[in-house]
Amino acid sequence: MTTGDHILTLSCPDRVGIVATLAHLMEAHECFIASSRTFGDTESGQFFARLVFRAPEGGEVPLSLLGDIEEAGEELEADWSVAPVGQRMRTLLLVSKSDHCANTLLYASRRKELPIDVVGIVSNNETLKDQFAHFGLPWYHIPVTASTKPEAEARLFHVIEETGADLVVLARYMQVLSDDACRELEGRCINIHHSFLPSFKGARPYHQAHARGVKVIGATAHYVTANLDEGPIITQVTESIDHTYTPADMIETGRHLEGTALLRAVKAHAEHRVFSHAGRTIVFAR
Template sequence: MYRPQMSEFVITLKCPDKPGILAKITPFLLECGCDIREASVFGDKETDVFFIRMQIAAKDESLPEIECGLKSISEQLSLTWEIHAVANKMRVLIAVSKFDHCLNDLFHKWKIGYLPIDIVGIVSNHPDLKGLADWYGVPYHYLPITKETKADQEAEFWRLISESGAELTVLARYMQILSDEFTKKISGKCINIHHSFLPSFKGAKPYHQAFTRGVKLIGATAHYVTEDLDEGPIIEQDVRRITHAASAEEMVELGREVEASVLARAIKWHAEHRLFLNGNKTIVFN
């Protein structure tokens, strides 16, 4: 008995909240022969916006019909939507300086298949981690930067994003402040890891500041990059409890562990299209 080839797709939808949204969408998908394998919805009462993420199985040849139907429904519901094939891995460009803990973790989780991404390159303002990138067979782009060369360096950074086809840029402890012009270009498509459970100890040696204040929690925050430094929409946060016996050095090591795991989860959710921007907040269907 012939069975048509079925593929997995993720559909994300966003529209003004009102009754009957799912009643419009789900019967249409059934008519197209789709099988809904996973569905998450959320209606934000503050912004009056409704968010939907569905993972479906559908015949490959039915994709044009699905897209045409979604276009029609979007006109009725003022809907914005996207559809992505699960098999297509998101192309990611990673920026890093000298700290290698996040990059090491991302390389490992990429290779074992935990992260549904394709790392297309590493950008760094230092040459230190080229050997690590070479070991994984990933292009390493050394872009040194000074105050005088910042504009040219960012122009080259942007060229690499564009030419590599990177859909997401990750700042994996990239210790440079991006210009407003650059952050506007990558808005909603760049994730940063911050070495604190925001709000934070700012400035140099944050863990040492925390140590002198006797903190009892070490944390990290992954967020989208915006023009406001470390103020972008938060995607994921985590903490580890410590005691008075922890040294500043032990706090640094524990903090690096948290940073790596938080960043990896944020990237995974973004690559699986589980994140929606909602003003200065995020909707996370995880």
């Protein structure tokens, strides 16, 4: 992609002629379509599209094009947006006592492999403060107890507003958000958790998996909803293991898988490749 490329995302009830309409709009405004991904979901009757297009002479998106997209969107009953390719998404990380997921995102962001700008780190304790100090990011210590959760979440939303964060990532943040907070953050909050086959809940999941002789372990990154760990799935990664793996081996492997799954999910979201509909996601390849 080059300077001047933009991303059009669109979701609407499926019907004949949507692709032709989008192509005609681009042609009418002399915009070059660099790539196009579309999907018509026969079960829900919903259509999804992601177009990367280049404005004339690599310039800004013509206002006349935006006006025509808005008009077409009203006719199609569509939700749509346009964003520059490579625009870095302002992201707030939430952590507790494990640093591997946040480190994965911070390193990828610093190397420009991930189109996000981390605007701060929130933690319910001070365990990782010194470890992340070299990144020079604002650190927000917000303790949480059962009795102080409403006040703590009010502080969290103040930080989100203060930093202008468009995305919140629970990078091994070991606190359950309230239903109200989940609804407020719907579609812009991503969580990561282990996912075994079968699934083991509660304390010491890796030890439970070891005791059952699990042969596959993995991690799932998903959008946060009020249903704990049941939000729309964005990415999943797995790895085969065998009887030689100790619980410590499984924990180490799990950390790598969690970092990979979260990185892929955040990247897909920040690149506007994820559509959430009816409790599941459509994730386009790049």
